[in-house]
Amino acid sequence: MDTTSTDTPTATPTATPDLANPRFWQLPAPERAAAFAELRRRPEPVYFGDRATGRGFHALVRHADVVEASRTPAVFLSGPGVTTPEPARWVRLLFGDSMVNLDDPRHAQLRRIVSRAFTPRLLGRVEEDVHRTVTALVDAVEHGRPEDFVAAVAAELPFQVICTMMGIPAQPRRAILDLVNRTSEDIGVARPLRRRFRMPGRGLAALARMQGIVAGLGRERRRRPTEDLISALVTADVDGRRLTGRELGAFFTLLLVAGVETTRNALAHGLHLLTVHPEQRALLLADLDGRLDGAVDEIVRHATPIIQFRRTLAVDHLLGGPGGPLLRAGEKVALYYGSANRDETVFPDPDAFDITRTPNPHLGFGGGGPHYCLGAHLARQEMTALFRELFTRLPEVRSVGGPVLIPSSFDHRVRSLRFTF
Helix, strand or coil: CECCCCCCCCCCCCCCCCCCCHHHHHCCHHHHHHHHHHHHCCCCCCEEEECCCCEEEEEECCHHHHHHHHCCCCCEECCCCCCCCCCCHHHHHHHCCCHHHCCCCHHHHHHHHHHHHCCHHHHHHHHHHHHHHHHHHHHHHHHHCCCEHHHHHHCHHHHHHHHHHHCCCCCCHHHHHHHHHHHHCCCCCCCCHHHHCHHHHHHHHHHHHHHHHHHHHHHHHHHCCCCCHHHHHHHCCECCECCCHHHHHHHHHHHHHHHHHHHHHHHHHHHHHHHHCHHHHHHHHHCHHHHHHHHHHHHHHHHCCECEEEEEECCCEECCCCCCCEECCCCEEEEEHHHHCCCCCCCCCCCCCCCCCCCCCCCECECCCCCCCCCHHHHHHHHHHHHHHHHHHCCCCEECCCCEECCCCCECCEEECEEEC
16 A cells, blocks of 8 residues: 655545544545544544443544543553554463553563663663664665665664664574564554464464574573673563563563664654655755754654554543543553644644644653653664764655555554665
8 A cells, every 4th residue: 555644635534434443544644634633623532342342442532631541550551452452361471461561560660670771881882883783774775775765774773773782693683573574564454354364373473483582592691691681681680570581572572563663664754754845854954963853753743653552441530630521440542642643732733744843742652651662762863863874975865756554553654665865
């Protein structure tokens, strides 16, 4: 499906959209944007699905509602699962729980262990590696003239940086990247009937192989620690706790899938946005140092790499306080970050791509709270370094045509993007 992330006239929906219907996510981007704008005008969140059986959710589409759900973790739980479909209990027992699917106190305990591992020395080496990797990638672009920006640059940068940070040897990296793609390819994607039974098994097999590789490295680093993140994670002692083999595997999977997918998609959308908005590109090139941080934030807001996460109500709750709509304990809500990032009450002219936008309180890395993206700083660092290197050395670099997107209700995923300079 070819679609673009450009600003196009907003279409007017003829009926209430069904966000639970996979067909909705195959509609052109302007139609989906118009549907969310219509939902934001409703006096309260719309419920999609069968309320009697609990197989449905309230759609939180306004900025304030998404922030409230993100920052009230005692009410809006992550533990039952934040993705669609939710991970089966046996899968969680076998592979371990991802931090995104945990609540406090266990979430806080694991996050403290991970945070302790990110020492100033490690972060300094990561920054050096980001710049080294960016330089090598732009060298390869300049001399090899590849055609697909995603495969040659956008996917390679976060993957190589994360692997180096974790201490993954060069030899298994290609195999791991293939496994990452298999584990994430069907999250929130409508699949043909013939694939619905085959693909989950394929994804779980890939997950098992990937976690097996990491578990082996973890055992080795416990015996002979080095200065990489795996060593820090398996030797860190916080309140008498270290990461177990399953926890290490679950964290590595989260880091790769979240870190690679989101940064890859943001970079691809960013190059295209700066191509189809030449006036914004001119502003950026005229003052790279002064404008680059704002450009990165606006790219993340406009593209919003992660479309939604879910939460489950722990107790009855009045959204927005007294007088607000009542959400019942056990019901689910979907936090639509892309819609929140186009909320007209927060962002003037929200469909415009404006790198000078300030303030820019976008929710591209989550709505705050305990599940705010752990890799937000790294993602910004990678995007800033790459665009600075690209536009300094190849100022005419641009996309050719629109990004080829994979229809998904979970992330704004780019399959490929042709480019030239």
